[in-house]
Amino acid sequence: MQIKESSKIYDVIIVGSGAGGGMATKILGDAGLKVAVVEAGPFFDPKSQEQQTQLKWPYESPRRGASTVRPFGDFDSAYGGWEIEGEPYTRKHGTKFDWFRSRMLGGRTNHWGRISLRFGPDDFKKKNIDGLGDNWPIGYDDVKPYYDKVDKLIGVFGTKEGLKNDPDGYFLPPPKPRLHELFYIKGTKKSNIPAIPSRMSMLTKKINEDRGICFYCGQCSRACQVYADFSSGTCLIFPAQKNGGQIDLFLNAMVREVTTNAEGKATGVSYINKEDRKEYKLKGKIIVLAASACSSARILLNSKSKQHPNGLGNSSNIVGKYLHDSTGANRSAFIPDLMNRKTYNEDGVGGMHVYTPWWLDNKKLDFPRGYHIEQWGGLGMPSYGFGFNPNDLNKYIGEKVGGYGESLRDDVKKYYGSVIGISGRGESVAMKDNYCEIDPTTVDEFGIPVLQFHYKWSDFEVKQAKHMHETFEEIIHNMGGHVLQDRPTKEQEYGLLTPGRIIHEVGTTRMGDNKKISVVNKYQQLHEVDNVFVVDAGPFVSQADKNPTWTILALSWRTSDYIIEQLKQQNI
């Protein structure tokens, strides 16, 4: 079988269409470059009547939205999950890592939580503070102009709070808190824990003529048909096309490797077309990897040649190393004061209207890094699982649990909206020994060697999870609530979720000035191959107690500007 080669030479080939790839497409496309976007999944537009899940009722799904097929249920927009048929990965030495992939145009930005937080000045220089890990080679001042531009281009609501490590931006006004959020605010206040309006990328106000305004269905995880929330397809790739960009989309195209010439420079990519299962080659002057931290590392490691025997850009042996995800721990509570609610439409925006940024000084604690707190609750739309154990909460008010008949209706109504959830999402310390590498014994259904993961939480993260639960219990107590689960024990690592579960994996192609201990420079350009860039979260030196997307977007924009500049100067 001969590999089919296209004669067209692109200025840039972008691998992946999520946050990083979308932003590169927008900036490089707007600059007039000939761009190929190679995406492993199908086309997706939440406006499409056939693909839409927004505003569907539970009974439109025969499984009522159960998570049998899609991990977040039938109505979530992600095509993919932690397990994808035909695309396995393996784990080493009994360690655990779960790898989430969305195979679709826009990638995981179609279903993500839209929590859009800037990293603060401290987040780029953690080693200066606690001596652990490494500093980034750039600081907040380098990224700030791009955060500002991202805020204005995409839109994010929030409030100016003047917090040192949670910088303000160009915010749209936030929505008012829901009822349970007023209880949360009250509960945090009692313990001097801050609660502020959340910062999320939904349009509470118009920002341009192309995108609609939020109509408060609370279903951002289903992707918005009027483009009122941020996803890469609707807010970056479609506008770049509309703007007259020379952009060719290659869909259902699974990239195998970056091709190189005798001088070791990148010449393009080879990919498998999922429809005819044949291998193709695309030629390009510049390759921008945005396939997600682990997928980009996999492509680099699989791109072996005479010039790059250890994989592309991997003389340092650092590709795949320093993999880290946010930490996560969850608890829920029953709040008697939220019983017997009148019902009204409080869908609001998808997710929380209120959150808690990290508020303590780690120098006074027994773990080095912080976490933020998210919460949920309210009069949500019933979905599979609603009504399970309908009156278990009776035990808290001295009534009998169980039974059948008409009284169950009263129980379900009595407790509707009285349970809240609290989650901590924190920073872990990047470790060289947490990594992904190629497992030479296994290939996916396209014949591409797969990743093998090795990941262990350290004591830092375990102690942080313990602190999260102590905080949750305190807040719940302040709200007059009953904690619903026992506090997880030390043996259970205090309920610390398996790495990969928060879907913030970063660090596999980390940036630095020293080529021996990093993969890309401060412009996310491979140290060893100057026409290859990585614009997903792989270059993150450390994943703050924030969500990574806003930083991926800002850095991808910054790198795209650098590429344009370098092309002008004929440096690459």
Place this chain on the structure above:
Amino acid sequence: MDRRKSIKSIILGSVAGGLAVNGCKPGTEEALVETTVKVDENHFGRTPSEKELIAELNAKTFFNPHELETIEVLCDLILPATTSIGGAVEAEVTDFIEFMLKDIPEYQPILRGGLMWLDHKSNTDFGSEFKSSMETQQKEILDTIAFPDIEVPQNQRPLEIQFFSLMRNLTLTGYYTSKIGIEDIGYKGNTPNVWDGVPEDVLEQHGVSYDEEWIAKCIDQSKRSDIAKWDENGNLLT
């Protein structure tokens, strides 16, 4: 029904209501048209392979007619109709349970085994299958399995108790995710609207209130369609 039209009118209605409170602003009507949404009831966003899976599951039959009839009797006992609203039978929960047992095969042994237990118990005590016993007899049996000892972890309870808990869970979730059930619970969302805070009477009922300083920072919904502009310090001007 043309759902597109009806949602549009709902939007017009709700925003018009909001305008009466906030005072009329010029230019708002154009924005209303933009928030018009389309919903095609023939699809719920399935990919081709997901459609195939659903078709495959629908082509299979799990329960036999006797089992289905017994499930229907149970549904009616667990969530009967009231004088004003239909119950689990009217909400076609039996069909839902048949589908779920194929979708989540782990449920099969416990549910099928539980149904056998019910008939055995009913035959032993009353000399008739469960579905044909008198309602008082049926309830007599259910009373022995419907009230679990909550001190015992769920998976350590006797099978017939686990069976009834699963049956009750599926019945209630099937009901409250149906059209009838959503009406019964009073869920008011899943429709375009303009969120402007918790109603005053609800705040009062639960003894909370909005902080004025906080509310002052929130979106003024009468300005939602004015394009955002900021000064160089990030202060919103519009």
